[in-house]
Amino acid sequence: MPIPTIFDRILDGEIPCHRVYEDEHVLSFLDVSPISRGHALVIPKERKAHLHELSDESAAAIGRVLPRIARAVMAATGCEHYNVLQNNGAQAHQSVFHVHFHVIPHIGDQGLGVDWKPGTLADGEALAQAIRAHLEPNGTQPPYTL
Numbered sequence: 001m002p003i004p005t006i007f008d009r010i011l012d013g014e015i016p017c018h019r020v021y022e023d024e025h026v027l028s029f030l031d032v033s034p035i036s037r038g039h040a041l042v043i044p045k046e047r048k049a050h051l052h053e054l055s056d057e058s059a060a061a062i063g064r065v066l067p068r069i070a071r072a073v074m075a076a077t078g079c080e081h082y083n084v085l086q087n088n089g090a091q092a093h094q095s096v097f098h099v100h101f102h103v104i105p106h107i108g109d110q111g112l113g114v115d116w117k118p119g120t121l122a123d124g125e126a127l128a129q130a131i132r133a134h135l136e137p138n139g140t141q142p143p144y145t146l
């Protein structure tokens, strides 16, 4: 059994949170260290560390809920701009190893700072082909039902 994360303990009701939404598959609550007012987290109840480990069912549930949380945060805070951030792995700034999406309002000078250094796409078609190969029915992924 993996060591329970802080979010497992929130899901188990062991640690309190400011809950904003809950259904069978998803919980959303306020981040305890908000970057801006209204910074919320959206997590699957499925206990997986990384996005790529999620079941289709959890992924679909999260996808359905994210825009609703965004709309509610916008309405409650008055923000018109926001980021949705999802980190995977320590080097990608993940600190809690239970899948979570941040919904981060951008209000005035408060919000997510992005240090994004754009490069140049050199081998676009070869790279796209390499990725497509893993998405095809005989690739490395389980079969899809779209």
Ligand code: DGP
Pocket (backbone or CB within 6 Å): 006, 015, 017, 018, 029, 030, 031, 032, 033, 086, 087, 093, 094, 095, 096, 097
């Ligand atoms: P990340 O770096 O993407 O793994 O972000 C983890 C976030 O989780 C971070 O913004 C702070 C938040 N967080 C950590 N512990 C708690 C907690 O006990 N309660 C709540 N509400 N948020 C937490």
